[in-house]
Amino acid sequence: MRLSILLASTALLAGACSGSDDAPAMGGADAGDTETASEGDESGPASAANALTSEDGFTLTPVASGLSVPWDMVFLPGGDILVTERSGAIRVIRDGELLPAPVAGTPEALVEGQGGYFAMALDPDFASNRTLYLAFAKGESGDNKTTVVKGVLSDDASELTDVAEIFAGTSRETTYHFGGRLAFLPDGTLIVTMGEGFRYMDEAQNPMNYHGTIARINSDGSIPEDNPFADGADGAPAVWTYGHRNVQGLVYDAGRDILWAHEHGPKGGDELNIIEPANNYGWPRITYGVNYDGTIITEETEAEGMEQPVVKWVPSIAPSGMALVSGDVWADWDGDLIVGGMNGPKGKKLVHIELDEGGGLIGTEDLLADLDLPYRDVAISPDGQLFIATAEAEGTIYEVTRTEAPE
Numbered sequence: 001m002r003l004s005i006l007l008a009s010t011a012l013l014a015g016a017c018s019g020s021d022d023a024p025a026m027g028g029a030d031a032g033d034t035e036t037a038s039e040g041d042e043s044g045p046a047s048a049a050n051a052l053t054s055e056d057g058f059t060l061t062p063v064a065s066g067l068s069v070p071w072d073m074v075f076l077p078g079g080d081i082l083v084t085e086r087s088g089a090i091r092v093i094r095d096g097e098l099l100p101a102p103v104a105g106t107p108e109a110l111v112e113g114q115g116g117y118f119a120m121a122l123d124p125d126f127a128s129n130r131t132l133y134l135a136f137a138k139g140e141s142g143d144n145k146t147t148v149v150k151g152v153l154s155d156d157a158s159e160l161t162d163v164a165e166i167f168a169g170t171s172r173e174t175t176y177h178f179g180g181r182l183a184f185l186p187d188g189t190l191i192v193t194m195g196e197g198f199r200y201m202d203e204a205q206n207p208m209n210y211h212g213t214i215a216r217i218n219s220d221g222s223i224p225e226d227n228p229f230a231d232g233a234d235g236a237p238a239v240w241t242y243g244h245r246n247v248q249g250l251v252y253d254a255g256r257d258i259l260w261a262h263e264h265g266p267k268g269g270d271e272l273n274i275i276e277p278a279n280n281y282g283w284p285r286i287t288y289g290v291n292y293d294g295t296i297i298t299e300e301t302e303a304e305g306m307e308q309p310v311v312k313w314v315p316s317i318a319p320s321g322m323a324l325v326s327g328d329v330w331a332d333w334d335g336d337l338i339v340g341g342m343n344g345p346k347g348k349k350l351v352h353i354e355l356d357e358g359g360g361l362i363g364t365e366d367l368l369a370d371l372d373l374p375y376r377d378v379a380i381s382p383d384g385q386l387f388i389a390t391a392e393a394e395g396t397i398y399e400v401t402r403t404e405a406p407e
Contacts, residue, residue: 053403055370060398063387064098067091070395071180072119072321073377073387077127080157083389083397084134086116092157093397105151105160110137110144110175118146118180119250123219124188131219132160135180135192142173146180146194146210150219166221167238169210172197181250185259189216189224191240191275193247193261201284207235207242212283214247214261214275216240228278243281243306249322255335256359262311262319262339265289266297270316271309272339274359282306288314310361311353316344319351320391321377327384340375342391348374350388368400 052060069086076082081093088109089102109116115137123131130153138147151163169179169192177195184190196204196212204212207229215238216227229235235242249262249272259275269289273281286300302308313319320340325333336354341347349369354362368375376391386400 054368057403059401059403063397064093065396067395070389074120084117113175115175119182121182145169146178169194177246179247183250183252195246204283207239212244213239214241241279243283245283251322251324258359267292268314270313270319272311280306288312315346317341317347318343323378323380329384338378340378342374
């Protein structure tokens with residue numbers, strides 16, 4: 001049987017709130033994160049009879065369904081798939097079936113607003129040490145943090161043991177904009193994304209805290225000596241970059257040695273960026289978006305010392321997971337990015353981002369828009385297949401294939 005799963009680090013319903021952080025956004029980049037996590041129904045092998053076909057020539061075949069607000073999925077070497085549910089569980093898909101019992105031994109999460117379980121990452125030496133990393137919301141409504149733990153996954157993937165906290169962001173009094181993406185760099189350091197908590201947006205310009213930052217840590221939680229603010233004098237020691245709103249897509253591109261990240265803007269102004277250490281990505285000093293009520297955040301879209309996006313989306317698409325295409329199955333897209341859109345005026349689609357050899361933008365192409373599904377996770381499996389997960393209270397994972405071979 002073909003492996004059917006997601007590798008994406010992606011992000012479900014990433015968003016914020018409108019007007020205040022007590023109400024869900026309506027129509028902006030973060031709209032749609034209002035669903036209450038429900039108990040997932042166990043699913044057996046997916047049926048091709050339930051496949052969907054888009055007008056632009058793609059077939060979506062279900063792999064697993066009934067997942068309770070799926071957030072992130074990773075492949076294990078033996079073929080199992082781990083899936084985080086935002087409601088605070090890690091589930092296992094094995095041989096096309098969603099196992100009824102979640103992984104035991106995982107930490108308790110704050111499941112409120114956009115809080116819950118976020119991304120996972122496998123240790124670079126996972127095959128020998130079985131170490132798994134998990135980002136989640138820890139604390140209570142008025143005092144919580146994006147937190148990262150590591151633990152040892154049992155051989156049968158039924159239990160996580162030796163769980164230890166290795167990193168936590170700055171405390172917030174909101175349950176919005178957690179970030180929560182994870183990715184390893186080739187040197188073995190771990191990248192962690194953190195949102196600015198919505199009401200702390202001005203603090204995204206202050207690298208002395210972790211609001212609206214991307215952090216870089218060693219796998220044991222210690223600080224790499226070559227971090228730009230490692231000595232703590234001009235920034236918090238783990239800060240790698242700052243000036244972010246809510247990074248919900250993260251991918252390391254080994255072929256180009258580029259770290260890609262995309263983030264939710266407010267109403268308009270979603271961004272895809274190339275991440276480089278010490279850079280300031282501008283939020284909220286510069287933005288291509290406005291507040292959800294239409295009022296102006298800033299007139300500035302550019303400023304000296306602040307980075308410009310490779311791609312910007314106005315209107316918003318609420319970008320979710322992101323995958324780097326590789327392998328023979330989608331050879332004509334090799335080296336390109338696929339981004340999921342969950343909501344907003346122009347969301348509920350996949351976006352194919354065509355790149356040149358150096359990472360320069362050639363163009364973008366919208367896909368699957370007629371199916372009107374919120375696409376949460378996007379991933380390329382080890383054998384090169386394309387998979388997506390829907391951003392729904394009872395989410396579904398689909399394998400995506402071309403209905404007809406390209407010309």
